[in-house]
Amino acid sequence: MKLIADNLRITIPHIQDALKKENPEPVRTLVLKCLEKKPWAIDINTEPLGKLPRQGMSFFIKAVESVTDLPLVIDTSNPEAMKAGVEIASNEIILNGFSLEPRKVSNILPLAKACNSKIVGFLLFPNSNVPKSESERLEVALELFEKAESAGVAKEQVIIDPIVPPLAWEDGIVQARTILKVIQRLPELLGFPVETMGGLSNLTTGAMDKNKKTLLELTYISMLAAAGLDYALIDILNDQTVKVARTAGILSKEQLFSWEMIPSEWLL
């Protein structure tokens, strides 16, 4: 399971401020802190970047690339910002992402063909509502692959994000279990090793207590890994969750085990 730092978000006040002032230092400082924890990639969550999408995306990508060669996950719902990301980035990129929403199918999906990069497909209805049942989700997945094929994007480029639900939703805990089944079923249903990405932070939306959040996250990340999740968007600065996530990655993917796979710096 590849761990992607989800820490760089435009919603953090001092990062928002850094963009306004075009000062890359706060972004660099945050990313350098994340790099110490050895993520596989850095998610750049810029939200839509309303007014100046190209300048905004350029600012973030340049700031991040000034400190790392790791893959970048370009996380925006704005096709203009995504296009800018594709054009500006030198590092390997993953586009995050598209859904069945027509605007995204026509404006974001084709960018994955143009730059031959991987693209995340969200298991959401065209109106952005979340499907409820396993079968609804599997149908949406099939449609996402159909749209990708029509756009000339190979099925191996598509990473499915089943959308981890907040437990605080009325049926959130049931939905959280359905997600596990969907991750497990997709490869056998579609007949090839479908890759999946999940964002852990949604699970505990509304948690008042950081320790409760951690306990739920590290339990659920083990379940996601067992289901076969390939990429986890995770708070890479939360040591406990990250250690369990790495251990879960080993238990769910390796063919041989040795005690040395669990380095002493991972201990809780």
Next chain:
Amino acid sequence: MKLIADNLRITIPHIQDALKKENPEPVRTLVLKCLEKKPWAIDINTEPLGKLPRQGMSFFIKAVESVTDLPLVIDTSNPEAMKAGVEIASNEIILNGFSLEPRKVSNILPLAKACNSKIVGFLLFPNSNVPKSESERLEVALELFEKAESAGVAKEQVIIDPIVPPLAWEDGIVQARTILKVIQRLPELLGFPVETMGGLSNLTTGAMDKNKKTLLELTYISMLAAAGLDYALIDILNDQTVKVARTAGILSKEQLFSWEMIPSEWLL
């Protein structure tokens, strides 16, 4: 997921000694310590109790029942000791257990009919070797249910133990994943809610480092819970593993979630 304390074992020197001296105090003290952690049941692991199976089992059961009304898991491979346990115990009991080994089919399995209690069936070949593949394990499970039926033991009385393998085995990590699939598949294969029990301590046999052991155990217990495990034999005195196990139990079984389900005393 019901947590069963696996802490009372005859292999612990001071417990062995207590039996020799017929002094119940060390057993009571250990069980009282376990009770503070609120297990669902207490496993009494007496091994075969070679010379005096009846006296030995009587000693343990009386000592444990003097401090608790919780269910007891009678954990012995000796039919004489098991028979004594069935006759002596007042608390609810689970027999742990039988396998396809002819001696156990003829001498232990019928005890479950006689006392109408649940009995654990081990996923092992008749010679006690461990099956390797998922299909071999599912075949053994079918045979266990056939033997139970022939002995007049209802299928609802049988709890399947898929035998968690040590990770240190050559293919232990692959076997550990196969176990998860077996737990998940059994109910759909057999068409009723087959119950399963797993012992966590085997997983890390040979671990030198207690923290490494804990990290692996709490990760794997989450995976077992997600697969649908009903009963976990667990070191109830290991707070970290137990907290994660309880959280995993909630995530894998509950229909509604509330933050209050995670009490603050569970926090890591």
